[in-house]
Amino acid sequence: MNQAIEFDALAKRYGALAALDGVSACVPRGQVIGLLGHNGAGKSTLIKLILGLIAPSGGRLAVLGQSPWRAHALRRRIGYLPESATFYANLSGRELLDYLARLKQAPRAQAQALLERVGLAHAADRRIGTYSKGMRQRLGLAQALLGSPELVLLDEPTTGLDPQATRELYRIVGELRADGRCVLVSSHLLAELEPHIDGALILRQGKLLAAGSLAALGEQAALPAHMLLRPHEDAGAELMTQLAARGLAAQSRPDGRLELQVPREAKLHTLRELLANPAIADLDVREPTLAQLYDWLGAGPQPATDARA
Numbered sequence: 001m002n003q004a005i006e007f008d009a010l011a012k013r014y015g016a017l018a019a020l021d022g023v024s025a026c027v028p029r030g031q032v033i034g035l036l037g038h039n040g041a042g043k044s045t046l047i048k049l050i051l052g053l054i055a056p057s058g059g060r061l062a063v064l065g066q067s068p069w070r071a072h073a074l075r076r077r078i079g080y081l082p083e084s085a086t087f088y089a090n091l092s093g094r095e096l097l098d099y100l101a102r103l104k105q106a107p108r109a110q111a112q113a114l115l116e117r118v119g120l121a122h123a124a125d126r127r128i129g130t131y132s133k134g135m136r137q138r139l140g141l142a143q144a145l146l147g148s149p150e151l152v153l154l155d156e157p158t159t160g161l162d163p164q165a166t167r168e169l170y171r172i173v174g175e176l177r178a179d180g181r182c183v184l185v186s187s188h189l190l191a192e193l194e195p196h197i198d199g200a201l202i203l204r205q206g207k208l209l210a211a212g213s214l215a216a217l218g219e220q221a222a223l224p225a226h227m228l229l230r231p232h233e234d235a236g237a238e239l240m241t242q243l244a245a246r247g248l249a250a251q252s253r254p255d256g257r258l259e260l261q262v263p264r265e266a267k268l269h270t271l272r273e274l275l276a277n278p279a280i281a282d283l284d285v286r287e288p289t290l291a292q293l294y295d296w297l298g299a300g301p302q303p304a305t306d307a308r309a
């Protein structure tokens with residue numbers, strides 16, 4: 001079984017509101033998948049369904065091969081870091097992890113190892129009430145990894161983390177992937193998330209807008225290639241004229257470089273021409289970013305008149 005999660009026409013209604021509406025997709029094991037969508041798109045609803053905290057209104061959901069609703073033993077195979085996790089302020093980090101390790105029937109030695117892994121060993125015996133927001137978030141990650149879960153759900157995991165701690169978190173996410181585990185990360189920080197994911201599930205208003213590897217989504221979008229050209233000194237104006245004669249409209253940037261959008265099908269041909277042009281001192285090609293794909297898919301919020309109820 002290579003799929004960690006399988007959704008088939010999955011639906012969840014709250015009264016008249018369809019929080020999820022016929023979502024069909026698969027999340028493979030051994031991959032890191034971004035769960036994306038604007039506020040209210042249905043991400044938390046999907047996470048609650050995967051955890052078995054709520055029952056679907058329709059469709060089928062298999063998590064590690066089982067239906068999660070009322071599957072208590074399955075819960076131990078899933079790690080979960082909720083958005084803005086709160087813990088008992090009077091316990092120390094070590095006490096909390098020891099307690100949760102017992103609940104999850106995980107070896108106690110794992111608690112100490114995890115405190116070290118997330119960089120909290122130095123504060124293990126301090127009250128959680130004295131932890132900074134970033135330290136609480138690291139503790140949340142440690143508790144999510146108790147019991148070596150096969151599937152890890154991270155809801156906005158970098159909230160409150162400084163850049164160094166964010167890098168550390170994604171380093172751990174990379175280790176989980178290398179270890180064959182599946183990580184589903186919900187985040188609004190597309191540029192931060194992009195280098196760390198294999199693919200994405202993109203929701204809008206309860207419907208699945210797109211799913212797949214970033215390369216496949218890029219192909220589907222066929223967004224133009226983005227090129228940045230640095231002309232030799234004093235060659236900028238002439239280069240601009242040459243490009244215009246070729247039907248390529250370049251924009252001049254404050255740093256002196258010229259910015260060019262080239263249709264995907266013309267990318268290689270244009271690149272060869274540009275490389276042979278003596279007026280160009282340097283050239284960068286940028287693939288479309290996840291944020292550009294997201295915008296292209298129209299994943300943003302819809303007007304209020306387009307409500308789902």
Ligand SMILES: Nc1ncnc2c1ncn2[C@@H]1O[C@H](COP(=O)(O)OP(=O)(O)OP(=O)(O)O)[C@@H](O)[C@H]1O
Nearest residue numbers: 014017018019037038039040041042043044045046
């Ligand atoms: N318990 C509930 N009762 C009624 N409506 C709910 C309930 N939980 C969620 N909803 C509605 O379902 C829709 C999807 O909500 P959900 O929390 O899944 O979105 P989200 O993508 O996680 O949003 P955010 O990024 O803001 O966390 C929203 O319109 C929300 O108001």
